[in-house]
Every structure is written in structure tokens, then in C-alpha cells.
Amino acid sequence: MSTPALDGTAGDRGRTVRVVIVDDHAIFRSGLKTDLDPRIEVVGEAGTVERAIEVIGRTRPEVVLLDVHLPGGLGGGGREVIAGSAALRGTTKFLALSVSDAAEDVVAVIRAGARGYVTKTISGAEITDAVYRVAGGDAVFSPRLAGFVLDAFGTAPADIADDELDKLSARELEVMRLIARGYSYKEVAKELFISIKTVETHVSAVLRKLQLSSRHELTKWAAERRLL
Amino acid sequence: MTTVPVRPPLVRSSDRIVAGVCAGLAEHLGWPVRMVRIGMAVASLAGGAGLVFYGWLWIMVPTADESAKRNARRPASPIAPAVSIAPSASMPPKHAAAVDPPLWTGAYSPGYPPGAVSTPPGGSAPAAGPGGYTPAAGPVPSVPYDAGAPSQPQEPSAVPSTGAWFRVRNMRYGKEILLGAGLLLVAAILIARLLGVEVPLGTLIPAAAILGGAAIAWMQLDETRRAGLVDKTKADQAGGWARLAAGLALVVAGVLVMVSGSGSWEQTWLALLASVAVLGGVALVLLPWGLKFWRDLETERAGRVRETERAEIAAHLHDSVLQTLALIQRRAANEHDVVRLARAQERELRGWLFRDPARDAGQLSDRIKAAAAEVEDGLGNAVDVVSVGDTAMTDRHEALVQASREAMLNASRHGGGPVSVYLEVSDGGAEVFVKDRGSGFELHAVPEDRMGVRESIIGRMKRHGGTAEINSSPDGTEVRLKLPAAAEDNGEGKS
Known part of the structure; x- marks a missing residue:
């Protein structure tokens, strides 16, 4: 799957x-x-899982390209690796890679702390872009992940005063919709007349909500939505 | 009962005075309706026999609708074999004439014994049809079908019909016939007693009880075996237990009465107590074996279920993934083909792995994905679909799917690079976005005669109360289709 959000605009x-x-x-x-x-x-x-935690702890990389499904450990796969590397939080970023499109897997690994999610079929250039973006502290959203977010949070915007984690603001919804439609960050910025930096801010905010939302329905929703 | 011709099935007609019994009967027998009605009325005068008969038929015979519904589930209709049947080698051609209904109703029906009413309507045909038909019988002359039949109405077709009759009894009417035989036997005994013949009831009744009980229990066994691998529901099992208990009670009571010589109650009680004690002892001894046997059976059954599942997965992988891998190896030189094969296989496998049997197929998102898959297969260009929300299909959604498909085709053909499709269904309606990364085009520059964009996308959406918007720039083109939910009310929906 292509990830048009990655268009070479990641800095550094x-x-x-x-x-x-x-x-x-x-x-x-x-x-x-x-x-x-x-x-x-x-x-x-x-x-x-065990080897991954050991290697990450020893080499302290900036970015870990992490498969969602891994043997070993307690059977938690990529989630368990992120949890096991909690000491490095803040310096090491995780980018989830998977052949699975199941919402359950995607949401689980994002909620565990991954900064983004891409499928394994994307090209080398796209994955390079994603690595730079994640290393720079931004989130990487594929159209599919944006679709999941819209499905999970609903497509109705939150009230302006509402700063809760369970809903997306109108602007965040717009950004998510455009990404789901296949727009790159640059195209989103152009369409909404905002800067790329602002788009990145919105995407990071959505990622934060996805990770921190206390809505337990989110996990339930993901478990129920087996098919996409 | 010598012949079983094909007649219209016995159903209660809709042409009715009370319950359509007489009309249905007349149609079934080929008699005039009026005659049947008069006959029924006359019979009613004879001690109410007609009334009883009428009531019985009312209860037992389904209406035409019910019958049609019931027959719909069977693969062979009672009429079809009459058309397709051809005489087999063992069946002389003249007998084939016996299954030609129109000729028969005229020539034969007045001669029918009343007993023929209970003959299963069209029963012989399903039994004889599949077995009797052989392709080799094709060249048999058509003479028996038209000219032959009226000329030989007196010829009883005993050979094929007896065979068929037995099969029919085994298949569908066994219980009714058994019951009838039992009632006849009872009647015979009663009459014999009236005539002064001494019938040893003291032996007969217990013997009948034993036979009946055993029959019930054995029927149960037979059914279990027949059910075979089919999962039985709890309700079925409860019925089975009740039947087993009833059979057991009958047999035990019969044996007791017979052994104790229909003696006094105390004796019977004592015997009963003793037999229960013996049975209990036997059960106690056999219980461990029984349990072990049961457990083995369960294990084996679970193993078989697993084996079946594994076989299904293996079969699927063999049919799909292995075939595709073989194809890919042979086409390794052609990168385009390899990518297309791999994507098609990925899609198929994903659909198989993540399908949700509880969800009904044919929702809007399924249709959009199917259209995307079709375009992808046809043009070899990746089409990625993201969907949010879903809805059941309607005529208007069909138009949306068609317009989306057209947009995907255009995007794949002219856009180049992957095509992104986004479907969002909310309370307000359904929206589809199709985006490509081609060099774009100017809508006004599209010639009038190019039907694709103008007619298939914009026109189609307008006719169904929706809108289509095309946004093209040098970075790519996006087609935006919108179908409001409430547009059904303004009457421009169907066209």
C-alpha cells in the first residue's frame, strides 16, 4: 500500500x-x-520479542521498525517490545510495520506507544520518509489508519469548548478525512490553507488522543471490527 | 394398490367454499368438483363419516401455498421428473406412459379405488426419476408419450410402481402407513371379538407394547445414525431422550405384565422393584465403560472437526496461494504481471482470513471494494479503498457504486500510480472520493462525445439525487461523489 502522506517533506x-x-x-x-x-x-x-528488547536496550536506536506480529515473549508481539523498552521512552521512537490490516492489531500497537503505522508493501522511499518523520517527532498516518481513527472516534466533531480525549475537533476531523482520501501532508496543508507544521501538529494531537483516550470502547471497537 | 400414476398433488385449493378440501380432492383425483361435494355431503349423512373425513383432510392436507413453500426446498419438484423421466433398461417403454399426467387424468381417474387417496401425490416420480433416467434411453421413440398411452389404459404398470412404492414408504410416508396398519389391526381384533372369536388379549397387549417400545427405541438409533455428522440441537436431543424413555417404559411394562401373567398388583410391584434393582446394578457395572466409550467418541469427534478444518484450510491454500505462487514463478520475468498476481492473491487471502460470517455481504463498502478489485485486476494499477461506516444497498447506492467504478477506471487509466478511494457513510448520506496522482485534466476540455465522465459519473449521480464534483490539478485528480440520505423524498430517485 502506498503512503502518500510521505512526500519528502519530513525535515532534517x-x-x-x-x-x-x-x-x-x-x-x-x-x-x-x-x-x-x-x-x-x-x-x-x-x-x-526477547532478542528485540535486548538489542534495542543495547544499541539505543532513534527509530525501531517493529513488526506487529512477533514470536516469543508472552505472545504480545510488537506491543510487548514497546512495553519492554519503556526505559527508552522519549529517545527511541517506534514505527509499526505489518502485513496485517486488522484494526485490532493496528490500534493495539499504536496505543502501546508506536508513533505510526505502515504496511509492509510500501516502497523503500516511502519507508525512508516515514523513518525521518518519526525520528523528527511526528506521527505517520496512512490512509487506512486515518480511516480507523474516523471509524473509532466517529465523524461528528466535538464542541469547540470540548477538550476531551474521546472526540476529534472539527479541524482534526478535516485533516483525518483528507489523509484517508489519499492526500499527502503537503496536499492537506494546501487544501486547508495551513502550514505543513500545523498539519503535523494536528496529526500528532490525533495520535495522542488515540493513545491516551480512556474510551475502553476503542479497544472493543477494534476487536469487533475484524474486517476492513 | 397396483399403480402409482403422477397426479396433481393433493393440496387444498384456493377455489373454496369452506376450506377448499373438496376442490383440492377433485383436482387431485380428476373428478368433477360438484361430484366430490355431493359425495361428501351424502357421506356426512351416513353417521357423519363425511364430516370426519372432511375434517381430517382439512387438518392433514396443506394449502397450495404451504405445499409450494415446502416443496421449494426440495431439489426435485413432483412434476419435473414426469417431464424428464425416460424408461430405463429395466422398464419397458410402455410403462413410461403411466407418468404422463394429462392423458391419465382423463382415461383412468374414474376407475380409481378410493384407497388411492392416501397414495403419495406424485410420490413415485421423485423416487423413480433420478434412478430411472439414463442418457442411453434418449432414442426411445416418443410413441408411448403421445399415441401409446390412450391405447393401453388397461395395462397396469405394476413393475415400476411397486419398487417405487416401497421406496416412497421408506422415505416419506413410513410413519403414516405404520400407524394405519396398527389401527387396522386394532379394528380387526375388535371385530373378531364382536364376532365371538376369542382373542388372547392378555398376551397380545404386552407383546404389542414390547414391539412398540422396541420400535420406538430402534427408530431413535436409526435416526442418530442417519443424522451422522450433522450437529444436533439441544431440542432434538431432548426429543430423543423422551422417545428413548417412552420406548423403555413400554418394553419394561410389557415384559413385566407378560412375565407376571397379568397377575395382581403386588406381584407386579415386586417384580418391578426387582427389575429396577437389577438394571441399577448392571448400570453401575457398565457405567465406567460407558463413560470411557463416550469420552473416546467425543475426542474422536473433536479430532475429526479439527481435521475437517485443516483440510478446508489446506484446500483453500492449495487452490489459491499455491496456484498463484506457481504462476508467479513462471512469470518472474514480467514484473507487472508478478505485482498484479501478488496483489490479487493478497486481496483474496485477506478477504478469506478476515471475513466475518455474521456480517451480511452486499453492503455498500463491499460493493465499492469489489469494484476496486475489478478495476485493479483489469488495469493492473493498485486501487486502495478506505471505508468509514457502511449501509445496506439500495437502487440509489447502486448508482453510486457504478459512478465510483467509472471514476476508478478513469483514474487508473489516465492517472497513473496508485488510486486512493475513500468511502464515508454517515447519517447525512454516502460520499465517495476517488483520487489519482496523474497530471490532471480540464473538464471543459473533455469532448462532448466522451460518455465516461459526463454521463456515467456526473449524469448518473444527478439522476439519483446526488452530486458529482471533479477537481483536477497538475498534482492529480479527485472525483467527489455525494449521495444525500434524504433525497429519496423528492421523487427524483428512480430513473
Whole structure:
């Protein structure tokens, strides 16, 4: 799946980013390594939950490319890796990678703390972009993830005064809708006459709501929505 | 009962005075309705026999509607075999004439014994039809069908009909016939007693009880075996237990009465107590074996279920994934084909893995996804669908799907690069956005004769009370289709 939100607008492209790839398929790991931009330095690889926590703790990368489904541990997969690396929170960012489109998996790993979610079929250039964006502190939303958010939070905007976590503001809804329609951050900015930075702020706010919302229906909703 | 011709099924007619019994009967027998009605009235005078008969038919015979509903579930209609039937090698051609209904009703029906009423309507046909038909019988001359039948009405077609009759009894009317035989037996005994013949009732009744009880219990076994792998519901099991208990009680009572020689009550009680004690002892001894047997059975059944599931998954993977992988290996040189195959297979497998059987298919989002898949397969360009909300399909939604499909086709053809489709259904209506990343086009520059955009998208949406908007820029084109929910009321919906 393409992720048009990634259009080369992520800042700080010049510097080297240290990443760890966590995936249980060696073929996929080596393929991803060759696909990534040369300025992205792969400092470690892991194929199981335990090994991933160990490698991440030792190498302290900026970004972890994390498969949602992993063997080992207590069966929690990528979620468990994020929880096990809690000591590094703030310095290490997680970007979830998955072949699964199931809302249950996506929402679970985002709520565990991942800064974004992309499917494994995206191109090397797109994933490079996503790595830079996550390393820069922004969130990476694919159209599908935006669709999940809209489905989970509802498409009715919150009252202006309403600053609760269970609803999206009218502006956030607009941004999510455009991303779901396949707009890149740059195109969203153009369409709404705002800066890219503002779009990034809105997306980060939505990610925060997705992670922090106490709505337990969110998890229930994700579990029920098996199909997409 | 020598012949079983095909007749109209016995159903209560809608042409009715009271309950349509007489009219249905007349149609079934091929007699004039008036005659049947008069006959029924006359019979009513004879001790109310007509009334009883009428009431019985009223209760037992379904109306035409009910019958049609019931037959709809069966693959073979009672009439179809009469058309398709052809004489088999074992069946002389002349007998085939017996199943030609129009000729029969005229020639034969007045001669029917009244007993033929209970013959299953059209019963022989389903039984004989599938078995009797052989492709080799094709060249059989058509003579028996038209000319032959009237010329030989006296020929009883005993050979095929007896075979069919037995099969029919086993299949559908066994219980009724058994019951009738039992009642006849009772009547015979009563008459014999009236005539002064001594009937040893003291032995007969217990014997009948034992036979009846055993029959009930064995029927149960037969049914269980027949049900085989089919999951039985709780209700069925309760019925089965009741039947088993009834059969057991009958047999035990019969044996007791017979053994104790229909003696005094104390004796019977004692015997009963003793037998219950013996049965209890036997049960106590056999219980562990029984339980073990039961558990083994359950384990085996669970294993079989797992095996079936595994086989289903294996079959699916074989039919889909392995075939696609083989294709991909052969087409490895053609990158475009490989990508297209991989995407089609991914979509299929995803649909299979994540399908939700509880959800009814055919919702709007399913249709949009199906259209996207079709376009993707046809043009080899990725079409990604994101959907939020869903709704059941209507005529107007059909138009939306068609317009969306057209937009996807255009985007795939002219846009280049992946196409993004977004569907949002809310209380206000349904919206579809189709976006590509091509170089864009000017709507006014589209020639009048190009039907795609103008007619299939804009015109179609307008006719169904919706709107279509096309937004094109050098970065790509987006088609926005909107179908308001309330537009049904203003009457411009159907066209």
C-alpha cells in the first residue's frame, strides 16, 4: 500500500538515523535493509520479542521498525517490545510495520506507544520518509489508519469548548478525512490553507488522543471490527 | 394398490367454499368438483363419516401455498421428473406412459379405488426419476408419450410402481402407513371379538407394547445414525431422550405384565422393584465403560472437526496461494504481471482470513471494494479503498457504486500510480472520493462525445439525487461523489 502522506517533506533529511529492524522473517529484514536510504544506518536486527528488547536496550536506536506480529515473549508481539523498552521512552521512537490490516492489531500497537503505522508493501522511499518523520517527532498516518481513527472516534466533531480525549475537533476531523482520501501532508496543508507544521501538529494531537483516550470502547471497537 | 400414476398433488385449493378440501380432492383425483361435494355431503349423512373425513383432510392436507413453500426446498419438484423421466433398461417403454399426467387424468381417474387417496401425490416420480433416467434411453421413440398411452389404459404398470412404492414408504410416508396398519389391526381384533372369536388379549397387549417400545427405541438409533455428522440441537436431543424413555417404559411394562401373567398388583410391584434393582446394578457395572466409550467418541469427534478444518484450510491454500505462487514463478520475468498476481492473491487471502460470517455481504463498502478489485485486476494499477461506516444497498447506492467504478477506471487509466478511494457513510448520506496522482485534466476540455465522465459519473449521480464534483490539478485528480440520505423524498430517485 502506498503512503502518500510521505512526500519528502519530513525535515532534517541530511543527517544519519540509526534504526533497528525487528521482524521474524530474515528475508524481509534483508530486503528492507537494501531498500532503505543509505543515510539510514541499521544498527541491529532481531526476530523475537526477547532478542528485540535486548538489542534495542543495547544499541539505543532513534527509530525501531517493529513488526506487529512477533514470536516469543508472552505472545504480545510488537506491543510487548514497546512495553519492554519503556526505559527508552522519549529517545527511541517506534514505527509499526505489518502485513496485517486488522484494526485490532493496528490500534493495539499504536496505543502501546508506536508513533505510526505502515504496511509492509510500501516502497523503500516511502519507508525512508516515514523513518525521518518519526525520528523528527511526528506521527505517520496512512490512509487506512486515518480511516480507523474516523471509524473509532466517529465523524461528528466535538464542541469547540470540548477538550476531551474521546472526540476529534472539527479541524482534526478535516485533516483525518483528507489523509484517508489519499492526500499527502503537503496536499492537506494546501487544501486547508495551513502550514505543513500545523498539519503535523494536528496529526500528532490525533495520535495522542488515540493513545491516551480512556474510551475502553476503542479497544472493543477494534476487536469487533475484524474486517476492513 | 397396483399403480402409482403422477397426479396433481393433493393440496387444498384456493377455489373454496369452506376450506377448499373438496376442490383440492377433485383436482387431485380428476373428478368433477360438484361430484366430490355431493359425495361428501351424502357421506356426512351416513353417521357423519363425511364430516370426519372432511375434517381430517382439512387438518392433514396443506394449502397450495404451504405445499409450494415446502416443496421449494426440495431439489426435485413432483412434476419435473414426469417431464424428464425416460424408461430405463429395466422398464419397458410402455410403462413410461403411466407418468404422463394429462392423458391419465382423463382415461383412468374414474376407475380409481378410493384407497388411492392416501397414495403419495406424485410420490413415485421423485423416487423413480433420478434412478430411472439414463442418457442411453434418449432414442426411445416418443410413441408411448403421445399415441401409446390412450391405447393401453388397461395395462397396469405394476413393475415400476411397486419398487417405487416401497421406496416412497421408506422415505416419506413410513410413519403414516405404520400407524394405519396398527389401527387396522386394532379394528380387526375388535371385530373378531364382536364376532365371538376369542382373542388372547392378555398376551397380545404386552407383546404389542414390547414391539412398540422396541420400535420406538430402534427408530431413535436409526435416526442418530442417519443424522451422522450433522450437529444436533439441544431440542432434538431432548426429543430423543423422551422417545428413548417412552420406548423403555413400554418394553419394561410389557415384559413385566407378560412375565407376571397379568397377575395382581403386588406381584407386579415386586417384580418391578426387582427389575429396577437389577438394571441399577448392571448400570453401575457398565457405567465406567460407558463413560470411557463416550469420552473416546467425543475426542474422536473433536479430532475429526479439527481435521475437517485443516483440510478446508489446506484446500483453500492449495487452490489459491499455491496456484498463484506457481504462476508467479513462471512469470518472474514480467514484473507487472508478478505485482498484479501478488496483489490479487493478497486481496483474496485477506478477504478469506478476515471475513466475518455474521456480517451480511452486499453492503455498500463491499460493493465499492469489489469494484476496486475489478478495476485493479483489469488495469493492473493498485486501487486502495478506505471505508468509514457502511449501509445496506439500495437502487440509489447502486448508482453510486457504478459512478465510483467509472471514476476508478478513469483514474487508473489516465492517472497513473496508485488510486486512493475513500468511502464515508454517515447519517447525512454516502460520499465517495476517488483520487489519482496523474497530471490532471480540464473538464471543459473533455469532448462532448466522451460518455465516461459526463454521463456515467456526473449524469448518473444527478439522476439519483446526488452530486458529482471533479477537481483536477497538475498534482492529480479527485472525483467527489455525494449521495444525500434524504433525497429519496423528492421523487427524483428512480430513473
